Amino acid sequence: MKGLLRSMGVTLSAFMRKPVTREFPETHRELPERDRAFPLLLWDFEQTEPFCTGCHACERACPVECMTVLMKDNPNHKSAGGDSTRRKIIDKFWIDYGRCMRCNICVEVCNFDAIAMNNTWSGHEMSVYDRADLVQDLPQLLSESRGGELKAWRAP
Amino acid sequence: MNAELFGSQVNVWVDALVRVLIIVGMMTVVVMGLIWFERKIIGRFQMRLGPTRTGPFGLLQSVADGLKLVAKEDVRPKNADPWVFELAPYFVFVPTFLMFVAVPFAFGFQVRVLELGLFYVLAVSSVSIVGWVMAGWGSDNRYAMLGALRAAAQAISYELPLVMAMIAVAMVAGTLNLQEIVLGQSRLPNIVLQPLPAFIFFTATLAELNRTPFDIPVGESEVVGGPFVEYSGIRWSMFFLAEYAAMFILALLGSAIFLGGWAWPMGEQWGASWQLLLTTVKAGAFIFLIFWVRSTLPRMRVDQLMGFSWKVLLPFGFAQIMVNGFILVNGWPAVTSGVLLGTTSLAGLFAVGWIVQRSVSRPRPRPVMMARSEAAQ
Numbered sequence: 154m155k156g157l158l159r160s161m162g163v164t165l166s167a168f169m170r171k172p173v174t175r176e177f178p179e180t181h182r183e184l185p186e187r188d189r190a191f192p193l194l195l196w197d198f199e200q201t202e203p204f205c206t207g208c209h210a211c212e213r214a215c216p217v218e219c220m221t222v223l224m225k226d227n228p229n230h231k232s233a234g235g236d237s238t239r240r241k242i243i244d245k246f247w248i249d250y251g252r253c254m255r256c257n258i259c260v261e262v263c264n265f266d267a268i269a270m271n272n273t274w275s276g277h278e279m280s281v282y283d284r285a286d287l288v289q290d291l292p293q294l295l296s297e298s299r300g301g302e303l304k305a306w307r308a309p
Numbered sequence: 310m311n312a313e314l315f316g317s318q319v320n321v322w323v324d325a326l327v328r329v330l331i332i333v334g335m336m337t338v339v340v341m342g343l344i345w346f347e348r349k350i351i352g353r354f355q356m357r358l359g360p361t362r363t364g365p366f367g368l369l370q371s372v373a374d375g376l377k378l379v380a381k382e383d384v385r386p387k388n389a390d391p392w393v394f395e396l397a398p399y400f401v402f403v404p405t406f407l408m409f410v411a412v413p414f415a416f417g418f419q420v421r422v423l424e425l426g427l428f429y430v431l432a433v434s435s436v437s438i439v440g441w442v443m444a445g446w447g448s449d450n451r452y453a454m455l456g457a458l459r460a461a462a463q464a465i466s467y468e469l470p471l472v473m474a475m476i477a478v479a480m481v482a483g484t485l486n487l488q489e490i491v492l493g494q495s496r497l498p499n500i501v502l503q504p505l506p507a508f509i510f511f512t513a514t515l516a517e518l519n520r521t522p523f524d525i526p527v528g529e530s531e532v533v534g535g536p537f538v539e540y541s542g543i544r545w546s547m548f549f550l551a552e553y554a555a556m557f558i559l560a561l562l563g564s565a566i567f568l569g570g571w572a573w574p575m576g577e578q579w580g581a582s583w584q585l586l587l588t589t590v591k592a593g594a595f596i597f598l599i600f601w602v603r604s605t606l607p608r609m610r611v612d613q614l615m616g617f618s619w620k621v622l623l624p625f626g627f628a629q630i631m632v633n634g635f636i637l638v639n640g641w642p643a644v645t646s647g648v649l650l651g652t653t654s655l656a657g658l659f660a661v662g663w664i665v666q667r668s669v670s671r672p673r674p675r676p677v678m679m680a681r682s683e684a685a686q
Binding site: 176 | 361
């Protein structure tokens with residue numbers, strides 16, 4: 154009987170508390186900055202160009218081979234009259250998110266800290282009707298970083 | 310052959326038809342509201358939100374469910390007894406519906422003021438068990454049959470404490486007319502004088518409604534869905550409707566005979582809207598208590614259920630009636646007999662609590678098989 158009354162009290166206290174569930178598509182829980190969604194490229198705001206030099210390190214390290222990288226001479230390099238110190242820069246970059254297994258290896262091997270895991274909800278809500286739409290090109294990969302939507306990313 | 314309806318004279322048949330239509334409409338709306346209320350409340354008890362998508366605050370969830378049920382195919386098992394199977398929902402639905410006749414909402418705001426209102430409600434409420442057994446038998450399904458028999462056993466066992474509790478209250482009130490019982494509580498609700506019958510009534514109500522912790526007849530883990538395993542669509546929704554309507558009526562009844570209904574406090578002085586508000590709030594509190602118990606307690610075993618009814622509730626109900634008789638027969642002034650009634654009944658309530666506490670905390674013998682295997686080692 155005592156236990157019965159105590160359990161009634163316990164459920165009542167649960168009743169008084171705020172529900173822990175959220176109405177998902179409308180309200181999002183805040184993600185931690187170390188949240189690991191799909192990889193994307195970072196934007197160098199000082200030079201107004203991507204950090205990525207197209208060195209192929211991530212492409213070679215990728216265990217599921219979801220990346221395609223093409224490099225070009227940087228038109229903005231000092232030798233060409235620009236002000237960038239990057240001799241080479243990324244030309245084209247595709248990541249097939251349908252293949253990516255979010256292993257974080259590309260981030261670890263990158264010599265220029267040019268690639269990071271997306272830590273916003275846009276990296277999780279990626280459903281599409283066609284698998285081909287999961288292949289992201291360079292502007293798509295840079296858009297989160299350029300828009301400043303990524304939370305301060307720190308190298309582990 | 311004229312009857313008075315909303316202050317004007319109309320033919321009795323028109324009068325009856327209007328009253329029936331009002332009841333049916335109100336019952337459906339109330340049941341849909343209750344289902345929404347239950348889902349929200351249980352959701353909050355489990356720290357969820359409950360339905361939110363259909364309409365504002367998920368209010369249209371019951372409408373959506375109802376439409377889905379109505380649109381479903383009317384399935385009848387091949388071996389089912391056609392008449393029994395198809396009539397069973399009506400046998401559950403109609404008695405519930407009939408109970409509405411005597412239940413008071415506010416002064417003069419009920420279908421009929423019956424001189425034997427309490428007796429009538431009791432008599433009619435126990436008919437629905439026939440429908441449950443019919444559903445179980447007609448389905449030609451073992452689970453359904455088992456569930457129906459459990460329902461019958463449970464309903465018959467708990468009908469008696471329910472009656473005892475109501476008799477105790479009727480003794481204090483000195484009448485079986487529900488309106489007069491409510492009127493008699495305009496100064497003090499009966500729960501103060503009779504806490505033990507109030508507890509017995511609430512427990513027996515849970516059992517009568519097959520609500521947790523007494524939902525043995527419909528326990529999903531043991532008998533799938535009880536008597537209505539084979540029912541779907543509109544027939545199943547009729548069972549559901551009857552179940553929730555019965556809950557609403559018993560909550561109204563409980564609030565009328567124990568919590569003072571529309572009469573306490575200040576019911577007669579402050580007019581009909583205050584009375585309706587009182588009835589709604591009290592019935593709502595009663596229903597909230599039912600949901601609260603449901604979200605807290607696990608399902609009991611059959612023997613625990615039966616033992617609680619026959620060994621605890623029924624003897625205490627009898628004892629309460631005896632004590633009431635010994636106190637009331639003297640014709641003492643209201644204060645003296647009131648104090649005596651209240652204290653004895655409260656003592657009885659504590660005795661029930663003590664007995665339950667003792668029985669659940671007593672050391673239990675080791676199960677035979679376990680003891681044997683330990684001896685063999």
